[in-house]
Structure formats: C-alpha cells, structure tokens
Amino acid sequence: MAEAAMSELKREKLEISVKKETVSTVQNDKGSTEIPSEVNLATGIEEAAVALNLFLNNKFSEAKERMQPWADRSIYHALGYCTIMYLQAAMTFERADIDLAIETIKKSIEVCNKFRKKTSVVSAIARGAKGQKINYDNYTTEEIHAELCYAECLIQRALMTFVQDENLISFVKGALKIRACYLSYKECSKMLQNRTWNGCKEKIHFESGVRMGIGAFNLLISLLPTRVLKLLEFVGFSGNKRFGLKELELGSSYRHSLRGPLCSIILIAYHTLVTYVLGTADGDIPLAETVLTPCLQSYPRGALFLFFAGRIEEIKANLDEAILRFEESVESQMEWKQFHHLCYWELMWCHSFKCDWLMAMKYAEKLCHESRWSKATYTYQKASFLMMCADKTEETMEHINYLYGEVPRLQQRIAGKSIPIEKFAVKKAKRFIEQKNRLTLPALELIYVWNGFSIIGKRTDLVEPIISVIEATINTILESKESFQYFTDDYCLALHLKGVCLKHLGRTFQAEICFKEVCDSEKKLKCDNYLVPWAHMELALLCMQQQRPDEAKKLLDKAKHFKGYSLESRLHFRIHAANIELRSSKEDGASGPEGSVASTPEDELSMGVDELRDALPADMDKESSIPIETTL
Template sequence: MATSTKQTDDSDHEEAFEDAVDQLQISRPPDDALSPTDFNSCILDCHAALKMFLNNQFSLAKNRMEPHIDWSMYHALGYGTILYIQAVMTFDMNDIETAIQAIKKSLIVCNKQRRKVGLFGSFSREASKNSYNELTNEEIHAELCYAECLLIRALLTFIQDENLISFVKGGLKIRECYKVYKDCAKILANRRWESESQKHHFESGVKMGVGSFNLMISLLPGKVLKLLEFVGFSGNKQLGLSELEHGSDLFTSLRGPLCSIILIAYHTVVSYVLGLADGDIDMADRLLQPCLQTYPKGALFLFYAGRVAEIRGQIDEAVEKFEESIASQQEWRQFHHLCYWELMWCHCFKGDWLMGMKYAEILCRESRWSKATYTYQKATFLMMCEQTEDSQTHLEYLMGEVPRLKQRIAGKSIPIEKFAVSKAKRFLDQKGYLTLPALELIYTWNGFNIIGTRQDLLQPILLIIETTINKILTNKDDYSHYIDEYCLALLLKGVCQKFRGQFLQAEQCFLEILQNEKRIKVDTYIPPYATLELAILCLDQRRIPEVKKHLEAAKKNYKGYLLESRLHFRIHATRLSLSQMVEEDPVSESLSKDENECPSPPREVTPMSSPVKEVSPLDDGPIPESTVVNGATGIA
C-alpha cells in the first residue's frame, strides 16, 4: 500500500503539489439544484457523463464534470481522463501540459479524502479484516481514484519529457499505483458491503485495475518481466483476462463498460500488434454487442465492430463500420485517424493500392503521430501501382522526405520510423527500387493473419511474390543486395504458404533463409523473423521440442536489427502459447519428446543457385478444407 505522499516525492520539486495536501481547502459543491451534493450523487453524475462520452458527446461530458473538480474525486478523475485521452490523440505539448495539471489537481482531491496512515504505515501493515469495515465509502473510493490518477500521471510523464529522470519518476508512480490496487483488492475481499450498487462500482474499478496490470505486465518480454518482478510487479495473463471479464459482467457499474473496452482492445488490436494475432474474436464480439446496443452510434464501438469484421476477413463490412464511425462524430477529428489507419490497410488487403495511398495521405496531412511512417507507406503503395515517369519522380520526392520527417517521442525514436528511414535511404541509394516494400509493411504489422483468412485475397499476393522471386533469380546482377532481396521474398512466400496450409513448403522457405543468413548484409532482421516463423510453424504442428529450439535461437542468436523489440514481444507471446498448450495437453509434449529421439531425415531445401520456375499459387492443387489455416489464431 502507498506510504504518505510526503515521503514518496520529497526530493521531487516538480511534484511539490502533493506535499501541500493538508493545507488544501476543498471547495463546497456549487449551489445548484442539479449539482451532485453527496458521494453517491457524484458517482451517478459521473456515470451519466461517461455515457455522454461513449455516445460521442465529448464536450458535454467534459463540461458536466468541470464545475465539480475542486471537491469531487470522481469528477476530478473523469475530467483529467478526458484531457488525457485528448492529449494522447493529438500529441500536442500544450494539451499534454493541460492534462498533467488537471491530473495533479485530481491527485490532491483524491489524497485529501484518503484514510491517513502513519509515517511508515500502510493498509497492509495496519489494517485487519475488521478495520477494512471502518473505512468509509469515500475513503475506499479515494484509494481507487488515487491509483487511476497515478497511472494516468505516469503515462503523461512518459510522453511529456525525454529526460531519464522523468522515466524514473513515471516508473515509481506506476509502482505506487500497483501497490494501491493490490490493497483495493484486499478491501474488496474483506469488507462488508451495505449496498450492492456501491460494491459493484468499487468492484469494477478493482477488476479493471488489477486485470489491466496483470495483462499489461504479462505481455512484456522476459528480460523486462524479470526486472519488474524484482521490484515487486507480477503479471498473469489468464488472471488479467479473467479479472477484466468479471469487471465487464458488471456492465451497469461505473467502470464495467471500461473493462469491456480494454478486453475488446486486447483481443482485436494489442494481440495483433504485439502478439501472435491469437485474440479471442468471438469473445470480443460478444462483449461488443451490449455496448453497441447501448451506444449504437458510439464512434469507439463502431471502430471495434469494424476491427472485428476486418479480422474475420469481412473486409467490405469492416470498411462500412469504419466509415460509419467517422460519420458518427466530428468533434474529435483525431479519433478519425484510427479509422483512416484501418481503412488504409483494408484497401491494401484487397489490392486497391490507390485507395490505400489516399488514406496514407490523409494521415500524413492530419495526424501528428508519425509523418515519416505515413509518407513511407504512401510511397510503398505507389510502388505497387503501374509506374510512369511522373510517379517515379514523385516516389523519389516522398522517399527523400522520410528521413527529414523522423521524430522522437518520449526521447525515443519510433522503431517503425527507423525502419522506414532505413528503407527510404536504401531506395535512394539503389537508384529507385525496393523489393515488395508494401507487402513487407503488411507483414511487419501482422496483416497476413487477416489476409490468410481469405484465400481469394492471399492468392494474388502469392502470385506477385512468386513473380518477384523469378525476376530476382533471373536478373541477379541488377540487384545491389541480391541475397537480401531474395530472402525477403522467401520470407513473405513462406508466410503465405503457411496460411495456405502448405507447411512443408513454408518450412523450406524459412530454412533456406537461415542457410544464407551470413550472406545477408542489410536486412538483418530477416533471419531472426524467419526463425520465429519456424517456431510458430512448429507450434501449429505441436512439434514442441523444435518450438523451444527455434525460440531460443531467435532470442539469443541475433541482436541489433531493425524492429527487434517487436520480435521479442512476439517471441514472448509464442512462449505463452506454448506454455498454455503444454498445460492443456501435457501428453503432446511427451509424445514430441519420443518423436524427437528418432529424428526424421534432414529436409531438402531448394539451392540458391537454381532458379524456381514461375508457379501459380494453384499449381499445388486444391487445399483440403480441414487444412486451411484459421486466420484468427494462426493454427490449422
């Protein structure tokens, strides 16, 4: 449990506001018949404001809370949260500073209403089961609101300043927040509740906090996870998902819809960006339905409806939902950017590269996140179209702009920007060409997990890759880095074949890359990614010892390549899937061990020197329905 704030930030002059909490005079509620006058009416009023926010009435929600932020913890927290969301979407430093000041004020209001403990005390040391019942409703909710404010304050610290001290301060606040949530869980378990509605409001907040922390920490790569566990953090993915699901069941409570939003975001977005695209889409859809019934025009829920359709391969339906989300509100145009991003990929999955270019152009013009990335995407989509003299000139201009547009957020370069800058410079060095750069981007963003659900989308892409491989093999002298170009095409071909259920052919592609990894000079990210693809392929086939071997190789044999952190997230996600598989079916591991004692003969690999004839993706004959890969999970 948190110690008094005076100790926590004594040396932090910037946080001196917390030292003065005892001198703070909390204002009385405004003298208005419609204003909340007690704690219960404050929760009801903030619940009404949350409904406004989820129904696209952003300014109304903010204006409803603002008059009461000097005395009501929930109004202060809600107001600060809205400003935080706005700051994250705009990345404007003025918005970030405004949000920070609002959250500082919220911390003061919450801290004033918390139960005070001794200089070195905490609930954990001083409280017993009986004393939990002595806490007032205001005091226990003040703990919950204080934890949420600390978390938001820490996240704002990370994006505000590149100074290392700011990262340390942010980390300390998250640690403090984590401890407060743990104590809130003890209160929930041990307190006698007079009102079910009060319990549900508190319970949904505890489930949201504990669940989010466990889920977030469990996603982190092993090296980071060990460090966090050393300083007192722990993360359990299944526990996190379970706690959030329990919180979402309390849908009519204050934070019930927020638990649903976090779960839907994990299953439809986070698992695709940082994991193996193994989110539970059926669960996400189930959680989404009551949200859509309650907020049928809610921009956020329409966005998620589009995302669910997209992941299922229902691209046209996804486009409709994203466009509906855009049309549902015009107040926060920054929210449109999420939809533009998905619309861009949807059109690319369909092979409509000009429409993909259109949305990349809109993002480049309007979004502040990463203009370098958007510009590079626009250029790669243009390369997929028929080239003219004018388009080549425009390509050279766009690629030349990419390095100039590179930026730093929280003192760090964005990894995908480093990748874009590297590729743009290579385009210019190579006198105007790159190999399959748009398909390469689809791969880095896990887009093949979506394309793989639709054979009619996958086959044209595989044909493009096969044609490119034949061109490379036929005209080796035309390429500055022939091996790099060839291995990139092989990686993409192997991924396509995996989603066609052609596991042996896919494995041959990945093995051939590893046979030639020492000859790769520039695209050094390809061998570690090919090694991970081998691990995932073996996981799909339950070849458990080989999964472990390839994961260990991917983790330890490579370093210093582009998009390294993204790969380590996926390695960790694969380890989690492997552990779950073994836990659910321990027999499969023992069978794999027995099979491993009698290894199969070495697999033959097509030598680099012999060209491959141009093959239609249909040449291997129809694929039995039972072997087509499930695109949502990547498992046949």
C-alpha cells in the first residue's frame, strides 16, 4: 500500500511537472526514460516559448536540448530545433553545420507536412470549377499552425539551398522553395482573416507569425533594386515597404505571443542595420528604441538586444556609449562566439569614426583570426587602418606590405559567389603594390562605402579632423602630380570624400562643386570609375535635401545606367531606396505602391529570360542572380 501510495504521489507530481514545465520525460516501470509519443499543440507552443526565452537569454544549448527530443513528432519542436540549427550554420559557415542544418530542416518540413490539411487535387479542381471558397472553419487549430510552421521551415530550407550548392539549378530550386513559402504565408493570411476563431487562445501566436512572415517578405522584397524586383515580379513576387513595416509593428505589439519578440528583432534590425548598409540611412531610430526598450527589460543580459542597444547609440554618434554596449554584449555570453563577431565589426567602425586607427586595426585583426566570413576583407581593413596612422615606421610599412600582398590570396567564393567587397579589396590591394606602397585614404574610402559618414556627419567634432586629413592629401596630390601614377583617380577619390564631409557640415554648395568635378572627370579615370555613379547619387541626395525632386530623379536615373564598376549592386540598392523616398514624398502617389515596380503583366511577360538576366547589375553573380552583399 505504501509503495502504491508513493507511486500515485510520484504520478501526481509528474503531471504537475508536465503542466508547469510543459513536456518532460517519463519513466517506465523498469526505471528507464521514455519520450511521450504525442505532444499537443498548446504544449508545443509553450515549450517553444520556453526555448525562445532560453535562447534570448544566451542559453543556446539549453534551448536546443529543449526542442530536440520531440522534434520528430511536434510541429513547434521541429520548427524550434531546425531554427536553432539553421542559425548555428549561418553563423559558423562550417560545412558540417550546414549539412546537419539542411538534414534537420528537411525532417522538420516532413513533420509539419504530416499535420497540414490534406486536400486532394480532384477536390481542389471541383471547388475551383464551382467558384467555391475554402472554408477555413473546417481546418483544425493544429492544421493552420502546421501551415505556418511549414512556411517558416521552408524559407530556412531555401536559404540553406543557396549556401549549400553553387549552380543555377540550386538557385532555381531555392527560388521555387521561397515562392512556395510565400504562397503558404498568403494562405495563412487568408486563414487569419476568414476563419471564425471564437476566442481561440492559440490565435495570438498564429497571428504574430503571419504578420511576421507577410511583413518580412514585403519589406525585404521592397528593398531590392528595380531590375531585380522585375525578375521577382515575373515569377509572382511583389513587395510593399510601408505595408511590411506596418505588419511587423503589429506583430511586435503582441509581446506575449511566441513570435512577438522575433517581429521586434526584424524591425530593429531593419531600422538600425539594413537601411544603413543597403539604403540611405533613413531608419526610424526612435521607433527602434521604442521597440527595443521592452526587449531589454525582458532580456537585460541578452547578447542580441545589447548589440542592438549599442548599434542605436552608434547611429546617434554616441560612440563611447556604443562601445560600452558592444563590450557588454561580448561579455554577456561565451557560448556562441559568432555573436562576438557582430560586436567586433561595430567596435572596429566606432574606433575608426573616432580616427583611433590602431584600435580599429585590432578589431579587424580579431575578426581576421576568428571569423570565417571574409578574411580578405578583414586583412584589407587591417592594412588600410594602419595606412592611416601617422609616422609609420619601416617595420610598420613592411607589415602593411605583407597584409596587402595577402589579400588576393585570401579571396574566396561563398556558395559559389564572389563577394563584391572582396573584389573591391583585391583590386585596391593590387594597386597598392603597383603604385609602390601608396594608396589614397583607404580607410576613409571604406568608411564611405559602408555608409559610415551618415554617422560621423552627426557630429562636427568627428567630421573636422577627417576633412583636415582629406584636404592635406589633396594638396599633396596636386603638389606632386607627376609622382601619382593614377593622379585623376586619387584626386577624385579625395575630392569625393571632401564633398561628403562638406555636405554633412552643411556647406552644400561647395559639396555640389566637388561632386560635379568628379562627374566631369569620368573619361580621365583609369581604375576608380565607381566614383562617377556614386557622385551622381550624392548630387541626387543633395537635390532631395534642397527640395529639387525632378533634378534628383534625373540624377538617380543617370547613376542607375552606369555599368561594370566596383560595388555596383550596393549602389543599386541605395538608388532604389532613394527612389522610394522620392516617390513617398509625392502627394499624388502616381508611381504605385511604395517599394513596388510599376509594370504591367504584359511588360513582364514580353521580357525574355536573357533580357531579364541582362537587367542585373554587373557585380551581381549572373550564375546565381543573388546579391551576396545581403549576407552582411
């Protein structure tokens, strides 16, 4: 009796534990551990929420262990586990991690498929013939959540496809998976709108997921340059920036939903990172701060949120505060050191903005030793920061020589694609050797192409020492014209950088003169022909600043038609962002929805495949048609 009573007590305690801790292991009569054969939807969502909290609190291994045991029988465990494996592969770029992530995602898709609504082809055709709409009330709650989880797994599988293989077939497969995912999200959106929910407690988790998917798709597709967007619209994609942001903001407002924090992360990343790397630095920083505040309250030691806090301070040009935040993020966890690399990257720029070239060089060196992304880029940055140091010793110059010489050897292809910034670095490194250990303002040039002057320009005390260095360099070039093998290129680069500084100091007329002189030198340039289209864009931005939209549009169109120069796809992203800004400022809205391309189906269908491929920027890999710069 005593043993029976104890057994009953253990059973009751176990049931309580399952309710409190959601899924837990069960012991059989022999004392060995068994895994429950089924996990219901509510328990799966609760477990996924626990794992997400663990992950955002830097407990990455615990989060993975929470999801793994039931990943073969629960849609939310499957989704959670494959997402963690996907993030690990994306951050390490190790072949073993990539292969394991792909296998895990495939299994997760199979699990989600088991729970999706089964619809026969015959019934679908019959319903279409009768003009009947789908009655989503016939779907169980688990079936609609399975559709959403399926879409989320599918997008991860598509992205891993691009990483795994190197050919056009891989791209087509990945594109088809993304399209299937896009259609699945649209179906989920219809479910959300047309289903009778009757106070279903799982609705908030479904709704935040739908808004996250639809919002992210619209936002990211709207970012793409017009030429690439036409390719996507040709196969059924479209994107509206304003709608995408609205959906993500709504999803983020559901703070206690499973995907609410994820919506917040996407929103903050867009406003603090994407708009600066691929846009015109027009992110809504007050909104990003508002969204980040409750996240930091919930996860005060969360490495990712501390990183975003640092990024916001950096954008506001509070560089000392930004440095403290990034260092705090690094110290918050040691398990996933790849998060450290994000901070090292920003710390490198923060110190370079302060003209602390030695500290910037040290972080470039850290990245070179620890990160697998692009050792050629890190090595070039390291050498370029050292080049900016005053009173370089002979030993320092020998080291700089060695570093620039290493850059071409370190160039790589990621997923079969060359990285445009690596091509740029290799070209410049070779020029350093060709010019017998000379390169004009290489670190300031890097700051410019990474849009760093949009941050430096917020503080006069940061701009003034930089413009002094630029003006001294211009004087040296003019005084020793004969000794400069690429005189026009070096002079125009320095002049362009001076124009950027003048613009941020409010001396727009003088800035305009600088940019126009660069444009007029087009035929004299031998290497740095990228300066001309970039100068056209800078002139367009000045016109927008001065409320001269027609002139700005002409300049942007002219910049868009240059071809075959360094970092072309990066400029096309910024031109597209500037055009969106121009269109949104017009009250008549004649250009169509924000972020979309005004084109008719007939126009799209009349374009041949070759014409579509020719529409891509020259530094975008024609074999894959994917701009690699979106990976960072």
